[in-house]
Amino acid sequence: xxxxxxxxxxxxxxxxxxxxxxxxxxxxxxxxxxxxxxxxxxxxxxxxxxxxxxxxxxxxxxxxxxxxxxxxxxxxxxxxxxxxxxxxxxxxxxxxxxxxxxxxxxxxxxxxxxxxxxxxxxxxxxxxxxxxxxxxxxxxxxxxxxxxxxxxxxxxxxxxxxxxxxxxxxxxxxxxxxxxxxxxxxxxxxxxxxxxxxxxxxxxxxxxxxxxxxxxxxxxxxxxxxxxxxxxxxxxxxxxxxxxxxxxxxxxxxxxxxxxxxxxxxxxxxxxxxxxxxxxxxxxxxxxxxxxxxxxxxxxxxxxxxxxxxxxxxxxxxxxxxxxxxxxxxxxxxxxxxxxxxxxxxxxxxxxxxxxxxxxxxxxxxxxxxxxxxxxxxxxxxxxxxxxxxxxxxxxxxxxxxxxxxxxxxxxxxxxxxxxxxxxxxxxxxxxxxxxxxxxxxxxxxxxxxxxxxxxxx
Amino acid sequence: xxxxxxxxxxxxxxxxxxxxxxxxxxxxxxxxxxxxxxxxxxxxxxxxxxxxxxxxxxxxxxxxxxxxxxxxxxxxxxxxxxxxxxxxxxxxxxxxxxxxxxxxxxxxxxxxxxxxxxxxxxxxxxxxxxxxxxxxxxxxxxxxxxxxxxxxxxxxxxxxxxxxxxxxxxxxxxxxxxxxxxxxxxxxxxxxxxxxxxxxxxxxxxxxxxxxxxxxxxxxxxxxxxxxxx
Numbered sequence: 001x002x003x004x005x006x007x008x009x010x011x012x013x014x015x016x017x018x019x020x021x022x023x024x025x026x027x028x029x030x031x032x033x034x035x036x037x038x039x040x041x042x043x044x045x046x047x048x049x050x051x052x053x054x055x056x057x058x059x060x061x062x063x064x065x066x067x068x069x070x071x072x073x074x075x076x077x078x079x080x081x082x083x084x085x086x087x088x089x090x091x092x093x094x095x096x097x098x099x100x101x102x103x104x105x106x107x108x109x110x111x112x113x114x115x116x117x118x119x120x121x122x123x124x125x126x127x128x129x130x131x132x133x134x135x136x137x138x139x140x141x142x143x144x145x146x147x148x149x150x151x152x153x154x155x156x157x158x159x160x161x162x163x164x165x166x167x168x169x170x171x172x173x174x175x176x177x178x179x180x181x182x183x184x185x186x187x188x189x190x191x192x193x194x195x196x197x198x199x200x201x202x203x204x205x206x207x208x209x210x211x212x213x214x215x216x217x218x219x220x221x222x223x224x225x226x227x228x229x230x231x232x233x234x235x236x237x238x239x240x241x242x243x244x245x246x247x248x249x250x251x252x253x254x255x256x257x258x259x260x261x262x263x264x265x266x267x268x269x270x271x272x273x274x275x276x277x278x279x280x281x282x283x284x285x286x287x288x289x290x291x292x293x294x295x296x297x298x299x300x301x302x303x304x305x306x307x308x309x310x311x312x313x314x315x316x317x318x319x320x321x322x323x324x325x326x327x328x329x330x331x332x333x334x335x336x337x338x339x340x341x342x343x344x345x346x347x348x349x350x351x352x353x354x355x356x357x358x359x360x361x362x363x364x365x366x367x368x369x370x371x372x373x374x375x376x377x378x379x380x381x382x383x384x385x386x387x388x389x390x391x392x393x394x395x396x397x398x399x400x401x402x403x404x405x406x407x408x409x410x411x412x413x414x415x416x417x418x419x420x421x422x423x424x425x426x427x428x429x430x431x432x433x434x435x436x437x438x439x440x441x442x443x444x445x446x447x448x449x450x451x452x453x454x455x456x457x458x
Numbered sequence: 459x460x461x462x463x464x465x466x467x468x469x470x471x472x473x474x475x476x477x478x479x480x481x482x483x484x485x486x487x488x489x490x491x492x493x494x495x496x497x498x499x500x501x502x503x504x505x506x507x508x509x510x511x512x513x514x515x516x517x518x519x520x521x522x523x524x525x526x527x528x529x530x531x532x533x534x535x536x537x538x539x540x541x542x543x544x545x546x547x548x549x550x551x552x553x554x555x556x557x558x559x560x561x562x563x564x565x566x567x568x569x570x571x572x573x574x575x576x577x578x579x580x581x582x583x584x585x586x587x588x589x590x591x592x593x594x595x596x597x598x599x600x601x602x603x604x605x606x607x608x609x610x611x612x613x614x615x616x617x618x619x620x621x622x623x624x625x626x627x628x629x630x631x632x633x634x635x636x637x638x639x640x641x642x643x644x645x646x647x648x649x650x651x652x653x654x655x656x657x658x659x660x661x662x663x664x665x666x667x668x669x670x671x672x673x674x675x676x677x678x679x680x681x682x683x684x685x686x687x688x
Contacts, residue, residue, distance in 0.1 A: 273679060273680065276679075277680075284649065286565060287563075287565075287649065291648060314644065315650075317618060318650060318654060319654065321658055322653075322654055322657045344648065347648070348648050348650075351650040352650075355654075
């Protein structure tokens, strides 16, 4: 599809052209000026040279000798373009090739002027002349000049060169501008077409990247990144919705069949406790889902300084009896550290990580929690000696509603790590999963923050 | 254990929720008046005398927090439990700051609701009494020294264990839910998962129940715990 360039593109082209025109004009004018100055200097030098010879003669041999020299020079077949005129004080010609004193000259010195020259041969010519005039004593005036038609010629050339250059530059500039804006237009067409297809549901649609590495490529890369992010979010939402539906339907189905069974058997009392447990699980799932959604919309404006070390220590105390009951050694070390954030969310982050570690660590194992300053950031590390998570499943486990070991029915909605990850993200922290050989290490890096070196252990 | 019948006001615009809560409360012997809008609720709260008010935050017209603020501005100290489906982190804080005595997010279980109504309606009146020693059956709590003895036997308690026991004795005879304990003792506004409260309570049990002594803390299935004076 071809369209006319938009006004913006056309404006861009015109600007480019205008700048090119100005550059050309300035370059030509400067060059012209320089050349004129050079020619002038040369012309003046030769006129002055000739004049100096005549003045010398006047000083040595008097006015008659000058008149003779002038007459001689004029009488010679044309070897130079010099113009001479020697007159008496009243302006009557004595010698020279000018019939009359030019009206433009009314004082001594060097001048350039256009004049009609009446030659001694009786012809009148319109020429440009550069001439010097001197007084020889009180009785004579002497004018020596040269025809400087070069200069006029140069001026004419300059004007025509300027016109042609400007025309050529204008044409080239406009063409280039149009081509350039067409390139932008083509990109916009491609972008909006891709955007339309993306909106129509082709989430794998991407903008073409030419590989030229120009700003269009950069823009395309940025937009493609956005598209990829949207695709990822939509995918994860789909997965999450499917998983949520499954997690909600399973207990609901159980409840339904229990009630049906109880009705058939005429025994309604025996099932209510089971049903209540299932409903509690349902409520917990819904609660966690809401919590996750709430965590994701956390704003930085809600942030306040939070004593992260206290949170870690309190969580340690909270989980200590649980660990002991399960025969797991729970060690908590917390260096003083505080971050800007939401206290409840950070508490949840820490609690979820410890809870998750305890959940998957067998009896006799250990869970080590440490909070420390690292570089200019703060590092929270929760390491367990459980089965760990295979490298290829680490991204997967952070997706919502995923429990790797589906056969093992642990309580909870399976959202623990997801909530932890979201809590880390809204605090500008990175959550990384690592191998503890054996076991899992979850590390949360908070950028910035503050604290001191002194470590207290629990 | 017999609870005295309470006179309650429910301000809730959703008819089904209101009906369910009223029937549940009636089942437990409490009388409940119902108002469906903020204005009706505020009028009823000012005119009538209630042991506690259950107030939904999202109401048509005058919203829940405004009702609460108006009520408090008039010097009415009736305990108020705020219900909400709003999902903001600081909801609880906003609810309590507006003058609410407790805050319960939807969806909630009836057991949770009842336990919290019980807790706030009993709290009334004994608030100003400065206790130094609290006697609950054979259990004695020295609130100043933060120590506990039962039948003259000193019970060694960790800080959180003491706080747990103090909370349970303060609400002796009432059902206290796990969530209430998590909020009161650990100041968490979320469920830290696992059977964490159960573990802490069972440790406490092991410490306070000596040989031959009747167990004081009972687990109420589907609801929470109740400490009885024994």
